[in-house]
Amino acid sequence: MLITAFVVMGLATADPPIVLYAASSLCADPRYPALDGGLLIACDKRRLPTVRLHPETLDKSETETPHSWPSHPILLPHPRPLSPVAQLQAGVAWVANGKADDADLWWLGSDAGAPVILDGGPGDQHHPIASGDWLAWVSAGEIAIWNTATGEKRRIPTNTGFNAAPTIDGELLCWEVRTQDDIDIHCNDKFIIARPGHQTHPIRVGERLFFRENDRLMSARKKGSP
């Protein structure tokens, strides 16, 4: 068995999380484990992202060549080094330097010629993520959501973005929250991971939430989900 049950305490809305030992080798590139093309990309013992995990069945496979991120068009202003670029059908969102040491979010629509500031001003507007037509990002700690097809916009009042990006799957969003003692993960469907120690780097796929704890990749399923 590649998957071993892990003892949990204090879970309000999740079934007991499990450690995904098959995907818990440390990665040299801190962007992994990550989701790409519907598969969870994790690292092998050489710390390279060659491990593929099906997010539902948790079946593992390995590739010979390490994973690489899809290329994006040349963007101006230049994205910050190693910062994520969110690509949607409607356009591309990325993070560039603000006026101080803060970050601004830029947008280049598929049908428009010139990039525009999507969200700027004081504070960090960063961590763009995309799922379908939805684009989300962290705007000075709050989460902003924009449906690029319908134009619908929402904001989730919170204080995140201090470490890893939120995660999005359709309209489902999860993000890191600092509590008095440690880092927990909250989702907008009341799915909460609150355990002793830090739970970071959320990846939401349907009813399942992947996260990191003590350098291990964990998986939790929302309570009552099939």
Next chain:
Amino acid sequence: MIGLALGLFAVISAIGAGQHLLSDAARKSPTAWAHALGGGLLLWGLIGGVAGKIGVLSPGFGGAVLGLSALGYFRPRLLIPPRLWAMALIAGLLIAVGLIDVFGPLDGADERYLHVGLPLQMLLEHGLLGGPLHPNGSRPLTLQIAYTLVLGIGEVSAAPALHWWLSLATLTLVIQLGRLHFGKLHVGLFAAVVLATSTTFLVSTGQAASDIPTAFGILLAIDAAICGRARQGAIAAALALSIKYTAAAPLFGIWLCAKGGWSTRIKVAAGTIIMVSPWWIRNLIENLHPLFPFTGWPLPQLSFEYPQKYGAGRDLIDFVWLPWRMLFEARPDTRMFLGRLHPLVLLALLPMPMVWKNQRFRPWIVASLIGLIAWSIGPQWLRYLIPSLPLLALTGAAIVVPLAHRTSLKTVLWGALLLGSLSGLQGSRRHFMNQNNAPMQSTQILVKFCHEVLPEDARIAMLFSWASADINRAQILGSLDDHTPTRHFLLRNRGRVVEALIDAGATHAVVRKVNFLRGTYPFVGIHQFRREFTEPAQQLDDALLMGADLLFQSPTHRVYRLTPRP
């Protein structure tokens, strides 16, 4: 090329300033040029120390010191022996390959966080830095002040270029001392070839470092001691000691054998102490131990370094085998000795009993052996032997070269020199061929991020990082190897690390991914290892996760913004 020209100009300027410290008689000695150069460097260190203390250490100050010193070159004139230029040319050819490092990016960890990193920080702050937040700034800074002067008016390559010229001066002096003290030019040439075909020495020539300039001071000291020139001896000893304290051992050997009796020796010692003492007094004024950072850390107590970590072991049998292993098992790419020497550095000393009764050899042998023994007791990295290396090479050359009085023996000797150089140069090719790829890509991305994103007035806490010279922002706490400054800060501020960093003036933190291996510290108990190494690193990660904003992350580094919390 500007850096190289500036380095040469600095050497000429230092000679200009230093010659005024010599008596008329001393100015006419064949080695006057070298004593003037050493005196000039020492003088700059003291002037720069005062300027730094009052906060006027700036590019303008550097230009003024270099310019005024250069004017001092013209009157009165030093004696320049007719063969000196030829000797310098030979020395330059022997270490020409070191110029690859001078023109390449900064490669050595020490030059990045100390020899170039610290001067750049002093220029940013217009003054001396020191104390637990800048522990390397509390050492005697004679050489770093010289680097500061050239870096103030030139590009970064000016510091390694100055060092390359000082290396050339050292090798020239080696050739000259062979001729002067042993009567044969071949002795000096032989020793110079042994040095230049030792990877440890050769690789160091093109990096901004302190070992070869220390060796230069030691050579000046032995020249002065043998010639009975007390003032020059004191200046030379002060120069060597105020560049690197490891000079103390060979200097003690020289001092024991110095010409002139005990009254002269006591005067020389007193003069040396007086010229080094401003650095100790400075520490006392700043409420530090005079020898900080090597001792006197505020609680919690930590070892500044662990000599046991390096070398071939500390048991009696290890010391018996040490000469063999340091010559034939040392490799530049392994941490045991981290270098490679020409075998004749030690093998040429084997006939030493034949010359022991010869008074001419006595100071050379005593200083060489004391230097060698002190090195074996300390961290056994071969570059730490560089200060004594020219003494060893010259002593060995002076012993074996006269033995080869027949053509057949000469052939054997020069053949051994050639064959030994093949062994001594192991690792050199790899070093110089890889030079242009030196900085890791992830470090380059970090530097790009810091320069693009962090405000000009940011002050960065460099935690477990030695990329000081790469980042053009004010910094605290850069560290290397055992990361004692960073670990000490974390242990001292356990539970309030982020607040303490902010209190120390830091606005951002650059954190290098660190992984202390238990196997590297087998001499430390497991509980002590956890308490002093792994736990502080983990607690730092926790503290930053809870109290700072992550701005950048690469495979090797993270950058945080430290914002005071309400």
